[in-house]
Amino acid sequence: MIRCYSISVLAGCCVVAALATAGCNHVSAQASDPAREQVSLTGSELYGACAACHGASGEGNAAVRAPRIGGLPSWYIASELQRFQHNLRGKHPDDADGLRMRAMARQLFSDAEVAAVAEYVSQLVPVSTAASLTAGDMASGEALYAECASCHGARGEGDEQLRTPPLAGRDDWYIDKQIRKFRAGVRGTAAGDELGRQMQAVAATIDADSIQHVSAYLHTLSR
Ligand code: HEC
Ligand code: HEC
The missing domain is CATH 1.10.760.10 (Cytochrome c-like domain)
Known part of the structure; x- marks a missing residue:
């Protein structure tokens, strides 16, 4: 499993992974050391604040419109969290759910925290969720x-x-x-x-x- 702790090295890490998967851990660990030092809380600790809506296993909760996120790729989770933080997503006045999530993303302190929680969520093994759109063809x-x-x-x-x-x-x-x-x-x-x-x-x-x-x-x- 690819472990990347810093968004700034994420892209490089995954390029490396595509070329030679074995080299990834080594490269990312070296490149991300300074960023890791900034992680004040672990991914698991950070996820405590997310579980209220997304569930302990990242299984989501339709009642609060929070999707299942467990097992999504870490690059995507990190990218969306940053996009919420930087007002690229969840800022439209009609986007009630996005506005709520944007407020949550902004609680994350640094890129290193974003990377740590994204990595944690990507490792969660989600349970299957039932189909709800019964009229779908x-x-x-x-x-x-x-x-x-x-x-x-x-x-x-x-x-x-x-x-x-x-x-x-x-x-x-x-x-x-x-x-x-x-x-x-x-x-x-x-x-x-x-x-x-x-x-x-x-x-x-x-x-x-x-x-x-x-x-x-x-x-x-x-x-
Ligand atoms: C108050 C409830 C709430 C909390 C707490 C919360 N979220 Fe969310 N999250 C949502 C909702 C609602 C959405 C759906 C937003 C939308 O419709 O665009 C969402 C969407 C997301 C998405 C986008 C998924 C996708 O497929 O694009 C990610 C990633 C995410 N949340 C991660 C987190 C993380 C990580 C935390 C903790 C730091 C967290 N959320 C905390 C409610 C919450
Ligand atoms: C030209 C490329 C392109 C095509 C074709 C495309 N998409 Fe996308 N789609 C994207 C990109 C890029 C994103 C990410 C946007 C973001 O991060 O907000 C995305 C995001 C999404 C999302 C949001 C998922 C989430 O987790 O929040 C859904 C749903 C989606 N696409 C469905 C579709 C469907 C269904 C089709 C075909 C009818 C389609 N897309 C065709 C580029 C494309």
Whole structure:
């Protein structure tokens, strides 16, 4: 398992990992020593504040609209936390859930704390969550997903180089909600959010029914 403690070395670490996985721990440990010294709390301790909404195993809680995050790649978790911190996500006045999460991300003190909690969350083994979009049509969802695969991967595995998150096996209600937020310009329209804008442009072309079809389909894909 790749362990990266500092966001600044994360990209380099993973490039190294792609070239020679064995070298990663060594390189990241060396490069991140100064950043690690800034970690005042461990990932596990930091996660205590997250568990209230995301659950002890990162399994999420639909009642508070907090998605399952356990087992997501650490690069994505860290990147989103920083995007919340820097107002690229969760600042739109109509984004009630994003606003709540943005406030939480801003409690993290440093990049090193972001990296530590992201690493901890990525190691959590999440329980499966039940499907909730019972009206989703799998065949339509699968057909639509062909338009997504070039960025999110053939099996919805995500792509670190393109900085697209995994979608396979995710909470259907969360995926559905996010696509609707992109479509409505509530996510992906903040000044400077080039990544979100890519997804916003795609979402703008999807009709409302298809959103639940593709979200229901994605829930059936194995992680
Ligand atoms: C008060 C409840 C609450 C707490 C506490 C909380 N979150 Fe969240 N989190 C949410 C909600 C709600 C969302 C969904 C935001 C949205 O709809 O855009 C979210 C979204 C996220 C996402 C984005 C997931 C994705 O797929 O893009 C990450 C990562 C995350 N939270 C990590 C954390 C971490 C790490 C902590 C602790 C430092 C934390 N959260 C604490 C409520 C919370
Ligand atoms: C041009 C590349 C591209 C295509 C095509 C694309 N996406 Fe995305 N998508 C992205 C990027 C980049 C992000 C990350 C945005 C961010 O970090 O806020 C993203 C984020 C998402 C998210 C947010 C997930 C989360 O954890 O919050 C969902 C859901 C999503 N995409 C669904 C889809 C679906 C469904 C399709 C096909 C209909 C699709 N995407 C096609 C680039 C793309």
